Amino acid sequence: MTEATLRVESLQTHFFTKAGIVKAVDDVSFSVARGKILGLVGESGSGKTVTGFSIMGLVDPPGRIVGGRILFNGQDIVGLSEDRIREIRGNRIAMIFQDPMMTLNPVLKVETQMVEAIRAHADIDRLTARNRARDALGQVGIPSPEERLDAYPHQFSGGMRQRVAIAIALLNKPDLIVADEPTTALDVTIQGQILYEIQKLARETKTALIWITHDLSVVASLADEICVMYAGRIVERGSVDEVLDRPAHPYTAGLIGSVPSRNAKGTPLVQIPGVMPSLLNLPSGCAFRQRCARADDACAAAAPEPVGARRQVRCIHPLTEVA
Amino acid sequence: MSGTPIIELRGVSKRFVKHLDAAARFAAKLGVNVREEIVRAVDGVDLAVRQGEVVGLVGESGCGKSTLGRIVAGILPQSEGEVRYRGKTQAERSASERARAALAIQMIFQDPYASLNPRMRVADIVGEAPLYHGLVDKAGAEAYVDETMRQVGLDPGFKRRYPHQFSGGQRQRIGIARALAVQPEFVVCDESVAALDVSIQAQILNLFIELRSRLNLTYLFISHDLGVVRHLSDRVVIMYLGRIVEEGPADALFDKPNHPYTVALLGEIPRLDTRKRVFAPVKGEIPSPLNPPTGCHFHPRCPHVMARCRIEAPALREIAAGRKSACHLNEAQ
Ligand SMILES: Nc1ncnc2c1ncn2[C@@H]1O[C@H](COP(=O)(O)OP(=O)(O)OP(=O)(O)O)[C@@H](O)[C@H]1O
Ligand SMILES: Nc1ncnc2c1ncn2[C@@H]1O[C@H](COP(=O)(O)OP(=O)(O)OP(=O)(O)O)[C@@H](O)[C@H]1O
Ligand code: SF4
Ligand code: SF4
Ligand SMILES: [Mg+2]
Ligand SMILES: [Mg+2]
Numbered sequence: 001m002t003e004a005t006l007r008v009e010s011l012q013t014h015f016f017t018k019a020g021i022v023k024a025v026d027d028v029s030f031s032v033a034r035g036k037i038l039g040l041v042g043e044s045g046s047g048k049t050v051t052g053f054s055i056m057g058l059v060d061p062p063g064r065i066v067g068g069r070i071l072f073n074g075q076d077i078v079g080l081s082e083d084r085i086r087e088i089r090g091n092r093i094a095m096i097f098q099d100p101m102m103t104l105n106p107v108l109k110v111e112t113q114m115v116e117a118i119r120a121h122a123d124i125d126r127l128t129a130r131n132r133a134r135d136a137l138g139q140v141g142i143p144s145p146e147e148r149l150d151a152y153p154h155q156f157s158g159g160m161r162q163r164v165a166i167a168i169a170l171l172n173k174p175d176l177i178v179a180d181e182p183t184t185a186l187d188v189t190i191q192g193q194i195l196y197e198i199q200k201l202a203r204e205t206k207t208a209l210i211w212i213t214h215d216l217s218v219v220a221s222l223a224d225e226i227c228v229m230y231a232g233r234i235v236e237r238g239s240v241d242e243v244l245d246r247p248a249h250p251y252t253a254g255l256i257g258s259v260p261s262r263n264a265k266g267t268p269l270v271q272i273p274g275v276m277p278s279l280l281n282l283p284s285g286c287a288f289r290q291r292c293a294r295a296d297d298a299c300a301a302a303a304p305e306p307v308g309a310r311r312q313v314r315c316i317h318p319l320t321e322v323a
Numbered sequence: 324m325s326g327t328p329i330i331e332l333r334g335v336s337k338r339f340v341k342h343l344d345a346a347a348r349f350a351a352k353l354g355v356n357v358r359e360e361i362v363r364a365v366d367g368v369d370l371a372v373r374q375g376e377v378v379g380l381v382g383e384s385g386c387g388k389s390t391l392g393r394i395v396a397g398i399l400p401q402s403e404g405e406v407r408y409r410g411k412t413q414a415e416r417s418a419s420e421r422a423r424a425a426l427a428i429q430m431i432f433q434d435p436y437a438s439l440n441p442r443m444r445v446a447d448i449v450g451e452a453p454l455y456h457g458l459v460d461k462a463g464a465e466a467y468v469d470e471t472m473r474q475v476g477l478d479p480g481f482k483r484r485y486p487h488q489f490s491g492g493q494r495q496r497i498g499i500a501r502a503l504a505v506q507p508e509f510v511v512c513d514e515s516v517a518a519l520d521v522s523i524q525a526q527i528l529n530l531f532i533e534l535r536s537r538l539n540l541t542y543l544f545i546s547h548d549l550g551v552v553r554h555l556s557d558r559v560v561i562m563y564l565g566r567i568v569e570e571g572p573a574d575a576l577f578d579k580p581n582h583p584y585t586v587a588l589l590g591e592i593p594r595l596d597t598r599k600r601v602f603a604p605v606k607g608e609i610p611s612p613l614n615p616p617t618g619c620h621f622h623p624r625c626p627h628v629m630a631r632c633r634i635e636a637p638a639l640r641e642i643a644a645g646r647k648s649a650c651h652l653n654e655a656q
Contacts, residue, residue, distance in 0.1 A: 044493060099436045101436065143608070147613055155362075188593065189383060196603055214520035220595050221602075255522060265553065265554055271526045
């Protein structure tokens with residue numbers, strides 16, 4: 001088997017706050033092979049972004065990676081010097097942030113930002129770089145890209161800013177892209193255009209992708225594999241068909257049941273009862289148990305360990321057997 | 324339903340003009356072809372929303388939804404046209420009436436991070452305005468904040484935190500809590516559930532529905548998620564490049580879209596049961612609000628384009644009871 005582009009092993013990222021330790025990511029493992037797309041879905045606040053930040057070396061104090069390894073092309077990148085990390089970031093690994101203004105500088109024209117991103121890693125003249133930037137804007141469906149290069153971020157619509165950030169991440173054809181809710185504010189046609197470019201990149205340059213999203217229908221049509229996160233852990237993992245057609249974890253099944261198109265119009269939408277427990281003080285045993293219809297005493301006794309190999313679930317009473 | 328609409332727009336337009344800087348002005352004097360760039364973000368929109376109604380606003384990214392939403396919410400002045408709230412424009416009100424009207428219409432912003440003050444704690448972000456406007460007294464303020472946070476699925480235990488200490492979806496809910504805390508009559512929701520997983524999305528949408536039936540709240544609901552729009556809206560308005568191209572009752576419009584753009588849009592809805600779909604690039608050039616196509620804005624992409632469409636912009640006309648569409652095809656028959 002060829003080496004995966006990214007292999008995350010037992011990653012733990014915690015925030016040491018005054019109120020206590022927030023275990024935002026706690027024992028997370030997965031891998032993405034070259035040219036493959038992994039969908040990372042899960043409840044709001046479950047640790048998806050922090051997982052992405054950990055890979056990018058962007059966790060700021062009071063947060064810290066307290067355990068595990070992140071192997072990028074076989075090399076552990078946890079604890080690398082800031083210089084080395086910066087070299088990898090923006091060249092070999094790129095992140096599309098949930099908030100596009102994390103990528104964009106509000107006081108610089110889009111052209112300046114894109115040209116600098118290109119020239120930081122390639123020895124080409126300004127004009128060639130500008131032309132490449134213009135084409136990149138066109139690829140993500142920005143009309144009049146030539147004129148738009150001269151605009152500032154605030155002169156773009158929300159979805160256009162998101163697309164500029166995507167264009168910047170694609171510029172240097174990295175080995176790995178961590179895309180955090182990249183198409184949340186995009187209509188279906190533009191979304192289709194972006195997904196077309198993403199598929200092309202994965203196919204042609206073998207870029208591996210982690211696609212963080214809450215939109216199950218996008219993962220369904222795009223991803224090869226899905227990881228479902230809940231309260232800092234991956235609770236279910238498998239191929240798209242396995243997870244969406246035969247969910248094993250009760251949380252995954254609840255997510256699928258909440259999709260609006262599966263609910264009759266006007267009726268209240270099915271929601272998973274209760275709320276995710278605070279990561280500051282998780283209940284004993286399974287973190288989902290206060291919301292789970294299948295919970296019993298065994299679920300309170302100990303946190304379920306992952307069962308299975310490639311296809312995995314963390315549940316004592318799964319809806320389907322995975323082993 | 325009859326009576327005065329709660330919000331009424333007449334001929335509303337918004338143009339953003341990019342003025343030439345000194346160098347460009349100089350170049351223009353020398354005869355170089357530079358000119359002022361004008362973005363017609365909103366172009367002659369008429370819209371009425373009745374009390375208690377949920378109107379969904381849908382359209383391609385960049386077509387002017389947020390701009391229209393901000394005009395409705397009174398935080399962006401229109402370049403042309405009139406905005407009436409309960410029959411009156413803001414200019415026709417006294418100062419105190421104006422302030423009350425401004426409070427009654429709230430907006431939940433598309434970009435939650437930029438709209439939250441990074442140096443304020445959540446308790447203040449949510450609790451300051453209701454206290455200031457006397458909706459709660461000092462003694463009740465804390466409990467009020469807790470209750471509002473709980474309603475949107477945020478743990479009140481986190482109210483001493485700053486916005487950057489929350490996840491993306493949690494921040495979005497802070498924006499929702501802040502808007503609802505001042506007990507508005509009309510809420511403009513701009514992609515308000517876009518960053519939320521479906522279960523929390525369901526909780527928020529159920530809250531919107533409940534507030535509507537309990538308090539007769541009215542919503543302008545901007546979203547690209549057609550499943551959500553259909554589920555929630557009574558009426559749907561479709562925008563294309565600054566103009567309304569179709570509007571009608573949600574079910575009728577989704578079941579039998581009239582405008583060719585609406586037809587194209589509905590055909591693209593991604594579904595849970597499409598797997599490993601091969602995506603195709605957008606066909607034809609995406610038109611630009613900097614340089615909109617002549618006649619019908621949709622003509623370069625329309626499969627039914629006729630000679631007339633390139634010259635004459637179709638008017639938004641009634642095509643059936645409660646339904647309007649702006650397409651020349653409707654007159655051909
Ligand atoms: N700086 C911080 N200090 C304390 N807690 C934090 C900090 N940053 C994040 N957290 C907490 O860590 C948890 C995981 O956050 P993360 O941003 O990874 O969630 P997410 O899965 O990306 O959610 P969403 O879908 O809402 O974006 C959240 O509960 C959040 O409140
Ligand atoms: N302050 C501004 N200055 C110049 N142009 C602007 C400004 N704000 C918006 N625009 C332009 O107006 C048009 C409409 O923008 P708007 O934000 O209303 O779109 P939208 O429909 O909300 O799109 P999205 O779905 O991407 O959020 C866009 O072309 C945008 O670039
Ligand atoms: S371990 Fe128990 S509580 Fe947790 S998801 Fe499985 S059945 Fe539910
Ligand atoms: S007016 Fe003409 S171009 Fe426009 S939507 Fe109708 S048929 Fe198509
Ligand atoms: Mg996130
Ligand atoms: Mg917008």
